[in-house]
Amino acid sequence: MADFTTQDEGKPVTLDGETVGTVVIGDDDTAYVDPSADAPDRVLAKLDWGDRDDRLYPLDETEIDAITDDEVLLRTDL
Secondary structure, eight states, X not given: XXXXXXXXXXXXXXXXXEEEEEEEEOTTSOEEEXXXXXXXXXXXXXXXXXXXXXXXXXXXXXXXXXXXXXXXXXXXXX
């Protein structure tokens, strides 16, 4: 997994310039994405997240392009 800290909690997660959710740090220090209610269905499908049914999706380091001070950028070639 990528190196996330509690400072990353709440950062937007973006793909192709669109916000898909926010970072949630679990009790096990794993970073998850809480999908946004308005995240486009095509983006959720691209990430194989299915839907926004109150699930948290783990962030895998292979999906991440960069972690900045302001956001987590997902790779565009997913």
